[in-house]
Amino acid sequence: MEKVVIMGAGPAGLSAGYHLAKNALNVTLLEADRQVGGISKTIKYKNYYFDLGGHRFFTKFEEVDRLWKEVLGEAFRNTPRLSRIYYNNRFFNYPLTPVNALSGVGIADTAAILLSYLKARMFPYEREETFEQWVSNRFGKKLYSIFFKTYTEKVWGIPCSEIQAEWAAQRIKGLSLSTAIRNALFKPKNTNIKTLIDQFNYPVYGPGMMYNEMSRRIERMGGIINLNSRVTRVNHENSVIKSIEYVDGNGHTFKEEGDHFISSIPLTELIGILHPAPGKEVAGAAQSLSYRSIITVDVIVNRREVFPDNWIYIHSPEVKLGRIQNFKNWSAQMVPDPDKTSLGLEYFCTENDNLWNMADYELFRLASSEIEKIRICKASEIEDYTVVRVPKAYPVYAMGYQRHIAVIREYLKSFVNLHLVGRYGLFKYNNMDHSVMTGLCAAKKIMGESHALDTWDINTDEEYQEEKREDGGSGREELQPVRLLGKQA
DSSP states (O other): OOEEEOOOOHHHHHHHHHHHHTTTOHHHHEEESSSSSSGEEEETTTTEEEEEOOBBBBBHHHHHHHHHHHGGGGEEEEOOOEEEEEETTTEEEEEEEHHHHHHHOOHHHHHHHHHHHHEEEEEESOOOOBBBHHHHHHHHHHOOOOOOHHHHHHHHSSSSGGGHHHHHHHHHHOHHHHHHHHHSSSOOOOOOEEEEEEEEEEEEEHHHHHHHHHHHHHTTTTTTEEOOOEEOOOOOOOOEEEEEEEEEETTTTEEOOSSEEEEEEHHHHHHHHHHSSHHHHHHHHTTOOEEEEEEEEEEEEEOOOOOOOHHHHHHHOTTTOOOOEGGGTOOOOSSSSSEEEEEEEEEEEESSSTTTSSOHHHHHHHHHHHHTTTSOOOOOGEEEEEEEEEEEEEOOOOHHHHHHHHHHHHHHTTTTTEEEOHHHHOOOOOHHHHHHHHHHHOOOOOOOTTTTTTTTGOOOOOSSSSSETTTTTTTTOOOOOOBBBBOOO
């Protein structure tokens, strides 16, 4: 029986392991954390359940949908979606609607938005290489500065002029200010026009419930999952991965041999632990890539209701806070006391920057003061908190990153038994279902299914991933609000 070693037990690694174990292959998963799920795990604190960012389960892949339903069954429930944007002391519908948006920004800014849009139509950027250029050409500089710039720069930590236009193109395909207004006011004639998804599936105890159950099933089918096991070396010879070495929680080193290897660990880390090491060009390309991390300050509020949304995006530049999750509105079971509310306060940062290195109590003081400042609740109403740091949560699409990926990809494809999956492994801003699909496709390739998609080719179309077609197709979004006037923007 062939043996498959999987590095990482997030959605991609677990989905690969589940499919392989289900088909009677010998599977071992190695996970550096003390629990499975990766960024989609759920944190339990005093019987409260906290998601690390709000992970909706919604997909256009029927195979992924079947897998999720197979694993959780009735515990996988339909949830209504409501979200808003907080900007300039006001809450805006998300997606924005004409009356709400224009009344919120005021007459002067409305006029400035329209004039700025006309100017962009008359004198557009000739080249659309950056996020700023791409969005400004379609919406004008004024609207870009109000509803795109601040939040986007909070998320990525770099100016929008240094973010690849590809990021915008994947989220805002085929839309401009004029078409957004037209589609908001008049029913589109084209039956394939996409409309906003206002419901999604969600496990009753958060996304970790899905992946905890998936790991249990893998073990029941004979697979092995080793937690607290960080891969430290990948040994190869003549374009074949021979073995990996890992360190357990007690500092002991082990070696694991196999016939096939799947990696969902950060691409930059994989390049750094290959032995023999790659050449300078490949190593340099890996060092040129960066990830963005997040910190969640999860708080328990002594109030039955705080706001009606599942989550709120914080666009206001006067606070560092990026997004707020209201877990009670994702699933009531995540909050054990109906008279309390639990919130996830999200901060985007980079590993080892000032925010990342701030003590937990200082982070709590910052978060509690900021949600009071924007009138979510009073700091005195918060009765408890816990802090979670998530390293390398989002690959950064900085200018030139594609050149570096091309160098790395060309090198890694020479290994005949190595398969890359997931957001980390492929350095792609995959949504959860994309990651699951990469895991399934890698498993199928190993099993000899030649028609299975190359994992690099999943999530390559410039189509926004939280839209559904009236003919039944669909997708989903996880992080960034770039939708406008009832449509994706």
